[in-house]
Amino acid sequence: MNPNIPIFLGTGMESTVRMTAEIADGWLPLGFVPETTGIYSDWIDQGIKRGNKKPEQFEKQAGTQVKVTDDVNGALDKLKPGIALYMGGMGHKSINFHKEMMVRRGFGEAADRIQELYLAKRKEEAIAAVPDEFVDSGALIGPVDRIAKRYSYDG
Numbered sequence: 001m002n003p004n005i006p007i008f009l010g011t012g013m014e015s016t017v018r019m020t021a022e023i024a025d026g027w028l029p030l031g032f033v034p035e036t037t038g039i040y041s042d043w044i045d046q047g048i049k050r051g052n053k054k055p056e057q058f059e060k061q062a063g064t065q066v067k068v069t070d071d072v073n074g075a076l077d078k079l080k081p082g083i084a085l086y087m088g089g090m091g092h093k094s095i096n097f098h099k100e101m102m103v104r105r106g107f108g109e110a111a112d113r114i115q116e117l118y119l120a121k122r123k124e125e126a127i128a129a130v131p132d133e134f135v136d137s138g139a140l141i142g143p144v145d146r147i148a149k150r151y152s153y154d155g
Contacts, residue, residue, distance in 0.1 A: 008061070013097055014043055021047025026059035031101040033064075033138045039104070065139040068147070073132070075141045080130040081123075087111055088118020088126050107134050 009020040012030035020027045021044040029040065048058055067075040086098035093115065102111040110131050117126035140147045 006059070008059070012101055017043040018047040018050070021045075021058055022051035025057075026061060029060065029062050031098065031138065032062045033105065035137065036105065065141070066147075067139070067141045068144060069141070070143055072136075072142045072146070075139075076132050076135045079135050079139060080127045083130045083135060084114055084118055084123065084126040087130070088115040093119065102134065105134065105137065107131060110134065 006025035008026040009024045010028035
């Protein structure tokens with residue numbers, strides 16, 4: 001066995017992000033969008049401190065859906081079934097990590113509605129209830145210039 005293989009955890013709730021920063025070598029943020037960086041930063045800092053390590057000893061690797069296309073609405077619609085499944089069909093009704101992330105990002109009413117419809121076996125309606133703005137905020141979708149404008153990095 002190689003004891004130097006880094007351990008990365010995919011987490012997104014407060015307690016699990018803290019734990020990840022405390023015990024792991026790196027983090028694979030679940031449901032990460034740039035606008036939520038501030039929320040996670042405090043949790044990560046607290047975990048790193050508990051783990052007695054330096055910030056540079058902890059790596060972060062975020063991923064996202066990417067679709068370069070002129071049909072923005074069509075691309076958004078293709079991602080909605082998966083989102084509806086995670087919001088409405090994953091986890092327990094009162095403990096759903098994915099739904100909680102949607103609420104934290106400001107889409108609480110939509111999250112409740114999607115879950116309600118999905119659990120009532122009205123999947124097509126649940127899919128239609130996923131807001132375009134929610135999908136768009138968590139993915140890189142559109143023509144290259146649209147993506148570049150929305151997610152430019154200044155260094």
